[in-house]
Amino acid sequence: MKFKDRYDAGKKLARALAPLIDKETVVYALPRGGVALGYEIAKALKLPLDIIVTRKIGHPTQPEYAICAVAEDGHELCNEVERAGVENQWFVNAKQKQRGEAKRRRETYHSGLKIPDVTGKTAILVDDGIATGLTIRLGIDELKHLNPKKIIVAVPVAPADTAKQIEASVDKLVLLHAPVIYAGAVGNYYENFPQIEDGEVVKLLNEITDKKF
Numbered sequence: 408m409k410f411k412d413r414y415d416a417g418k419k420l421a422r423a424l425a426p427l428i429d430k431e432t433v434v435y436a437l438p439r440g441g442v443a444l445g446y447e448i449a450k451a452l453k454l455p456l457d458i459i460v461t462r463k464i465g466h467p468t469q470p471e472y473a474i475c476a477v478a479e480d481g482h483e484l485c486n487e488v489e490r491a492g493v494e495n496q497w498f499v500n501a502k503q504k505q506r507g508e509a510k511r512r513r514e515t516y517h518s519g520l521k522i523p524d525v526t527g528k529t530a531i532l533v534d535d536g537i538a539t540g541l542t543i544r545l546g547i548d549e550l551k552h553l554n555p556k557k558i559i560v561a562v563p564v565a566p567a568d569t570a571k572q573i574e575a576s577v578d579k580l581v582l583l584h585a586p587v588i589y590a591g592a593v594g595n596y597y598e599n600f601p602q603i604e605d606g607e608v609v610k611l612l613n614e615i616t617d618k619k620f
Contacts, residue, residue, distance in 0.1 A: 408564070408584040412599040413440060413535050416563040416583070417447025423581050424531065424561055425452060432529040433555075435459045437546055438512055439603040440535035440593075446611040448533060448561065455523040456615040459532060459546045460513050462505035467493055471592060476541040477502050479509035484545040516608055520616050530555035532577075536593030537565035540573060547576055564596045 410416040434456045436445030442458065449456035464475040466489065474489035475498075483502065490498065530550055534543050543560065550558055560573055561581040566589040574580040584596065594600035 408596065410563055410597050412597060413443035413603070414447055416535065416597070417444035417533075418451065419583055420444060420533070420561045420563060420581060421448045421451035423583065424448060424559070427559065427579065427581070428452060428454070428529055428531065430454075431527075432531060433457060433523045433525040434531045434533060435525075435546075435550060437461060437532070437534040437542060438516060439605070439608050441533050442608045442611050443603060444535055444561075444563070445533045446615060448531065449615045454531075456612060457520075457523050457525075458513070458516055458612070459549050460509045461542045461545045461549065462509045463542050464498070464501050464505055467497060467501075473539045473541045475502070476545040477505050477509065478545055478549050479506060479513055480549075481506060482545065482548065484541050484548065486539065486541065512605075515605055516612055518609075520612060525550075525553050525555045527554070527556050529557045529559065531559045531561055533561050535563065536596060537562050537569055537573065538589070538593055540565070540569040543573065544576065547573075564593065 432454050434445050434449045434454050436442040438458050445456050461476050461478050463473040466472045466474050475483055475485035477483045557578045559579040560577050564584040567585045567587045570582055570585045
């Protein structure tokens with residue numbers, strides 16, 4: 408199964424989510440790629456949109472392969488076997504760099520935006536796909552600190568084994584494609600998978616915020 412692009416995947420997820428939510432719901436996206444999907448979901452279902460910022464720490468020899476994830480508050484989630492296999496000072500430096508980038512993104516994307524309150528409401532956490540699952544699992548942990556009554560994770564694609572882990576940690580997993588044999592990277596499940604720049608993220612967040620639902 409392939410999606411045309413992130414916006415196409417977001418529209419498909421919105422249709423799958425529609426029967427599951429009410430107006431007491433907030434959409435949270437992992438930037439940058441997840442914001443395009445979150446935008447389509449929030450627009451279709453007339454919901455507020457916000458972000459949860461977590462950053463991948465890639466292996467020193469395979470940067471696309473996540474060995475840990477870090478949030479802007481310094482919380483981390485690691486594949487402990489992989490973490491033990493890298494030099495400690497390298498890891499400390501890498502974590503500091505990615506935490507700094509998480510803070511930068513929060514400041515850039517949140518500038519002037521009204522922050523929705525999800526206390527006692529349903530939260531939908533969205534990304535453009537899952538590979539190792541570390542960034543979204545840490546995102547779930549960060550979202551729990553905001554005290555929603557229910558957490559739904561919505562993603563277009565995830566490996567079947569990782570999907571089971573995610574499903575066990577939330578109230579509902581909405582997943583469109585769960586290959587048993589994973590194609591190695593999220594981008595392989597899209598026809599078009601360009602990098603999303605900061606300006607596009609800011610534009611999408613502001614467009615949803617400006618709507619009067």
